[in-house]
Amino acid sequence: TSRDPMQAEIVGIAISPQPYEGYYVPVGHDYLGAPCQLACGEVLEALRxxxxxxxxxxxxxxxxxxxxxxxxxxxxxxxxxxxTMLASHLVQPEERRHNLEKIASSYLNYEMLSYAEVAGKDGSIAAVPIERSTFYAAEDAEIVFRLKAPLEKAMDKAQATKLFQEVELPLVSVLARMERNGILLDKEILAIQGEQIGKELVAIEEDLYEIAGERFNPSSPKQVAEVLFDHLGLSVIERTKTGPSTSARVLARLAAEHPLP
Structure with a gap:
Protein backbone atom coordinates (compact mmCIF):
# COMPACT_ATOMS: atom_id res chain seq x y z
CA THR A 1 0.00 0.00 0.00
CA SER A 2 3.03 2.33 0.07
CA ARG A 3 6.43 2.73 -1.53
CA ASP A 4 7.79 3.19 1.98
CA PRO A 5 8.32 -0.31 3.41
CA MET A 6 8.10 1.05 6.95
CA GLN A 7 4.55 2.24 6.20
CA ALA A 8 3.28 -0.34 3.70
CA GLU A 9 0.61 -2.84 4.70
CA ILE A 10 0.25 -6.26 3.08
CA VAL A 11 -2.79 -6.50 0.79
CA GLY A 12 -1.94 -9.84 -0.78
CA ILE A 13 0.84 -12.36 -1.25
CA ALA A 14 1.90 -13.65 -4.68
CA ILE A 15 3.92 -16.83 -5.15
CA SER A 16 5.30 -18.65 -8.17
CA PRO A 17 6.61 -22.19 -7.58
CA GLN A 18 7.77 -22.65 -11.17
CA PRO A 19 7.77 -20.85 -14.54
CA TYR A 20 4.35 -20.07 -16.07
CA GLU A 21 2.58 -20.70 -12.77
CA GLY A 22 1.56 -18.07 -10.23
CA TYR A 23 -0.79 -17.76 -7.27
CA TYR A 24 -2.22 -14.86 -5.28
CA VAL A 25 -3.59 -14.90 -1.74
CA PRO A 26 -5.62 -11.73 -0.98
CA VAL A 27 -5.60 -10.65 2.66
CA GLY A 28 -6.34 -6.94 2.74
CA HIS A 29 -8.61 -5.76 -0.09
CA ASP A 30 -11.07 -3.29 1.40
CA TYR A 31 -13.23 -2.02 -1.47
CA LEU A 32 -17.02 -2.00 -1.15
CA GLY A 33 -18.28 -5.53 -1.74
CA ALA A 34 -14.89 -7.18 -1.26
CA PRO A 35 -15.31 -10.83 -0.22
CA CYS A 36 -14.08 -12.24 3.07
CA GLN A 37 -10.37 -12.97 2.96
CA LEU A 38 -7.91 -15.03 4.97
CA ALA A 39 -6.26 -13.25 7.88
CA CYS A 40 -2.83 -11.92 6.94
CA GLY A 41 -1.22 -13.30 10.09
CA GLU A 42 -2.53 -16.81 9.44
CA VAL A 43 -1.27 -16.80 5.85
CA LEU A 44 2.18 -15.56 6.85
CA GLU A 45 2.40 -18.15 9.60
CA ALA A 46 1.55 -20.86 7.08
CA LEU A 47 4.35 -19.57 4.85
CA ARG A 48 6.89 -19.13 7.66
CA THR A 84 16.25 -9.67 -10.28
CA MET A 85 16.65 -5.93 -9.74
CA LEU A 86 20.17 -6.34 -8.35
CA ALA A 87 21.16 -8.68 -11.16
CA SER A 88 19.85 -6.28 -13.80
CA HIS A 89 21.79 -3.41 -12.25
CA LEU A 90 25.03 -5.40 -12.31
CA VAL A 91 24.57 -6.42 -15.93
CA GLN A 92 23.49 -2.97 -17.17
CA PRO A 93 24.76 -0.39 -14.66
CA GLU A 94 24.43 2.37 -17.23
CA GLU A 95 20.64 1.97 -17.27
CA ARG A 96 18.69 4.26 -14.95
CA ARG A 97 15.61 2.07 -14.56
CA HIS A 98 15.56 -1.52 -13.35
CA ASN A 99 11.86 -1.98 -12.68
CA LEU A 100 10.35 -5.39 -13.37
CA GLU A 101 8.45 -4.30 -16.49
CA LYS A 102 11.63 -3.06 -18.15
CA ILE A 103 13.64 -6.14 -17.18
CA ALA A 104 10.90 -8.45 -18.49
CA SER A 105 10.80 -6.55 -21.76
CA SER A 106 14.59 -6.74 -22.15
CA TYR A 107 15.18 -10.38 -21.23
CA LEU A 108 11.87 -12.12 -21.98
CA ASN A 109 10.46 -9.84 -24.69
CA TYR A 110 7.33 -9.77 -22.54
CA GLU A 111 5.12 -6.75 -21.89
CA MET A 112 3.72 -6.85 -18.37
CA LEU A 113 0.56 -5.30 -17.01
CA SER A 114 1.64 -2.09 -15.26
CA TYR A 115 0.58 -0.97 -11.79
CA ALA A 116 -0.99 2.15 -13.29
CA GLU A 117 -3.15 0.00 -15.59
CA VAL A 118 -4.41 -1.93 -12.58
CA ALA A 119 -4.76 0.65 -9.81
CA GLY A 120 -4.28 4.01 -11.51
CA LYS A 121 -1.28 6.27 -11.14
CA ASP A 122 -1.80 7.02 -7.45
CA GLY A 123 -4.36 4.35 -6.60
CA SER A 124 -4.14 1.62 -3.98
CA ILE A 125 -4.08 -2.06 -4.84
CA ALA A 126 -6.38 -2.60 -1.84
CA ALA A 127 -9.17 -0.91 -3.81
CA VAL A 128 -8.71 -3.08 -6.89
CA PRO A 129 -11.07 -6.06 -7.36
CA ILE A 130 -9.43 -9.31 -6.34
CA GLU A 131 -9.94 -10.91 -9.75
CA ARG A 132 -7.91 -8.18 -11.47
CA SER A 133 -5.32 -8.03 -8.71
CA THR A 134 -4.79 -11.77 -8.98
CA PHE A 135 -3.60 -11.61 -12.57
CA TYR A 136 -1.36 -8.62 -11.89
CA ALA A 137 0.26 -10.05 -8.75
CA ALA A 138 0.61 -13.63 -10.00
CA GLU A 139 2.16 -12.32 -13.21
CA ASP A 140 4.71 -10.36 -11.18
CA ALA A 141 5.75 -13.44 -9.22
CA GLU A 142 5.88 -15.72 -12.24
CA ILE A 143 7.92 -13.27 -14.32
CA VAL A 144 10.46 -12.91 -11.51
CA PHE A 145 10.87 -16.69 -11.46
CA ARG A 146 11.37 -16.81 -15.24
CA LEU A 147 13.90 -13.98 -15.21
CA LYS A 148 16.35 -15.81 -12.97
CA ALA A 149 17.82 -18.02 -15.71
CA PRO A 150 18.51 -15.32 -18.36
CA LEU A 151 19.85 -12.91 -15.75
CA GLU A 152 22.21 -15.56 -14.38
CA LYS A 153 23.47 -16.15 -17.91
CA ALA A 154 23.93 -12.40 -18.44
CA MET A 155 25.85 -12.05 -15.17
CA ASP A 156 28.14 -14.92 -16.12
CA LYS A 157 28.86 -13.22 -19.43
CA ALA A 158 29.54 -9.93 -17.65
CA GLN A 159 31.73 -11.70 -15.06
CA ALA A 160 29.51 -10.30 -12.32
CA THR A 161 28.32 -13.54 -10.69
CA LYS A 162 30.92 -13.54 -7.91
CA LEU A 163 30.18 -9.90 -7.06
CA PHE A 164 26.46 -10.69 -6.99
CA GLN A 165 26.79 -13.77 -4.77
CA GLU A 166 29.50 -12.57 -2.39
CA VAL A 167 28.75 -8.85 -2.05
CA GLU A 168 25.46 -7.60 -3.44
CA LEU A 169 23.09 -10.36 -2.30
CA PRO A 170 24.42 -10.64 1.29
CA LEU A 171 24.24 -6.85 1.53
CA VAL A 172 20.46 -6.88 0.99
CA SER A 173 19.78 -8.15 4.53
CA VAL A 174 22.31 -5.73 6.02
CA LEU A 175 20.76 -2.71 4.30
CA ALA A 176 17.25 -3.83 5.23
CA ARG A 177 18.28 -4.06 8.88
CA MET A 178 19.91 -0.62 8.72
CA GLU A 179 16.75 0.90 7.25
CA ARG A 180 14.57 -0.73 9.90
CA ASN A 181 16.72 0.19 12.90
CA GLY A 182 18.51 3.33 11.74
CA ILE A 183 22.21 4.01 12.29
CA LEU A 184 24.27 6.12 14.68
CA LEU A 185 25.73 9.10 12.87
CA ASP A 186 28.13 11.90 13.80
CA LYS A 187 26.66 14.76 11.78
CA GLU A 188 29.64 17.07 12.30
CA ILE A 189 32.18 14.50 11.10
CA LEU A 190 29.92 13.60 8.17
CA ALA A 191 29.69 17.26 7.15
CA ILE A 192 33.49 17.60 7.25
CA GLN A 193 33.97 14.45 5.19
CA GLY A 194 31.30 15.58 2.75
CA GLU A 195 33.09 18.88 2.21
CA GLN A 196 36.42 17.12 1.66
CA ILE A 197 34.95 14.65 -0.80
CA GLY A 198 33.18 17.47 -2.62
CA LYS A 199 36.49 19.27 -3.16
CA GLU A 200 38.14 16.07 -4.35
CA LEU A 201 35.33 15.44 -6.84
CA VAL A 202 35.64 18.96 -8.24
CA ALA A 203 39.39 18.43 -8.71
CA ILE A 204 38.82 15.08 -10.42
CA GLU A 205 36.22 16.60 -12.75
CA GLU A 206 38.62 19.38 -13.72
CA ASP A 207 41.24 16.74 -14.55
CA LEU A 208 38.67 14.92 -16.70
CA TYR A 209 37.81 18.10 -18.60
CA GLU A 210 41.49 18.80 -19.25
CA ILE A 211 42.16 15.28 -20.53
CA ALA A 212 39.01 15.28 -22.68
CA GLY A 213 39.61 18.76 -24.00
CA GLU A 214 36.03 19.78 -23.24
CA ARG A 215 33.50 20.02 -20.43
CA PHE A 216 30.82 17.35 -20.04
CA ASN A 217 28.69 15.68 -17.40
CA PRO A 218 30.57 12.59 -16.09
CA SER A 219 27.30 11.32 -14.57
CA SER A 220 25.62 11.18 -17.99
CA PRO A 221 26.30 7.88 -19.84
CA LYS A 222 25.19 9.56 -23.06
CA GLN A 223 27.65 12.43 -22.73
CA VAL A 224 30.45 10.10 -21.62
CA ALA A 225 29.81 7.93 -24.68
CA GLU A 226 29.91 10.97 -26.99
CA VAL A 227 33.25 12.08 -25.56
CA LEU A 228 34.87 8.63 -25.60
CA PHE A 229 33.63 7.29 -28.91
CA ASP A 230 32.63 10.28 -31.05
CA HIS A 231 35.21 12.86 -29.99
CA LEU A 232 38.18 10.75 -28.87
CA GLY A 233 37.54 7.86 -31.26
CA LEU A 234 38.02 5.05 -28.74
CA SER A 235 36.96 1.51 -29.60
CA VAL A 236 33.33 0.53 -29.03
CA ILE A 237 33.58 -2.66 -26.95
CA GLU A 238 29.94 -3.34 -26.16
CA ARG A 239 26.60 -1.93 -27.22
CA THR A 240 23.28 -1.50 -25.45
CA LYS A 241 19.91 -0.80 -27.05
CA THR A 242 20.59 2.93 -26.75
CA GLY A 243 24.17 2.97 -28.03
CA PRO A 244 27.76 2.19 -27.01
CA SER A 245 28.10 0.89 -23.45
CA THR A 246 29.97 2.90 -20.81
CA SER A 247 29.69 0.32 -18.03
CA ALA A 248 32.44 -0.01 -15.43
CA ARG A 249 33.66 -3.15 -17.18
CA VAL A 250 33.95 -1.32 -20.52
CA LEU A 251 35.67 1.70 -18.97
CA ALA A 252 38.24 -0.57 -17.32
CA ARG A 253 39.16 -2.02 -20.72
CA LEU A 254 39.23 1.40 -22.39
CA ALA A 255 41.68 2.62 -19.75
CA ALA A 256 44.37 0.71 -21.65
CA GLU A 257 43.73 2.92 -24.69
CA HIS A 258 43.38 6.36 -23.10
CA PRO A 259 43.87 8.04 -19.69
CA LEU A 260 40.32 9.46 -19.56
CA PRO A 261 38.41 6.25 -18.65
Missing part, protein backbone atom coordinates in the same frame (compact mmCIF):
# COMPACT_ATOMS: atom_id res chain seq x y z
CA UNK A 49 8.68 -22.40 6.87
CA UNK A 50 9.19 -21.35 3.25
CA UNK A 51 10.15 -17.75 4.01
CA UNK A 52 12.63 -18.71 6.73
CA UNK A 53 13.92 -21.75 4.86
CA UNK A 54 17.48 -22.98 4.58
CA UNK A 55 19.02 -23.45 2.05
CA UNK A 56 17.98 -20.23 0.27
CA UNK A 57 14.92 -20.52 -1.97
CA UNK A 58 13.47 -17.00 -2.25
CA UNK A 59 13.65 -15.20 -5.59
CA UNK A 60 12.34 -11.65 -5.79
CA UNK A 61 12.46 -8.18 -7.29
CA UNK A 62 13.82 -5.53 -4.88
CA UNK A 63 13.94 -7.98 -1.98
CA UNK A 64 15.16 -5.33 0.45
CA UNK A 65 11.68 -3.79 0.34
CA UNK A 66 10.06 -7.17 0.99
CA UNK A 67 12.44 -8.01 3.84
CA UNK A 68 11.64 -4.82 5.71
CA UNK A 69 7.90 -5.46 5.47
CA UNK A 70 8.16 -9.12 6.46
CA UNK A 71 10.27 -8.25 9.49
CA UNK A 72 7.58 -5.79 10.57
CA UNK A 73 5.11 -8.68 10.43
CA UNK A 74 7.31 -10.91 12.58
CA UNK A 75 9.00 -13.01 9.91
CA UNK A 76 12.76 -13.30 9.52
CA UNK A 77 13.64 -14.40 5.97
CA UNK A 78 16.90 -16.31 5.65
CA UNK A 79 16.35 -17.97 2.30
CA UNK A 80 17.27 -15.22 -0.17
CA UNK A 81 18.89 -16.65 -3.28
CA UNK A 82 18.22 -14.18 -6.13
CA UNK A 83 17.13 -10.57 -6.70
Missing amino acids: GLIESTPPQIIGQNLKYDLIILHRYGLHPTGICFD
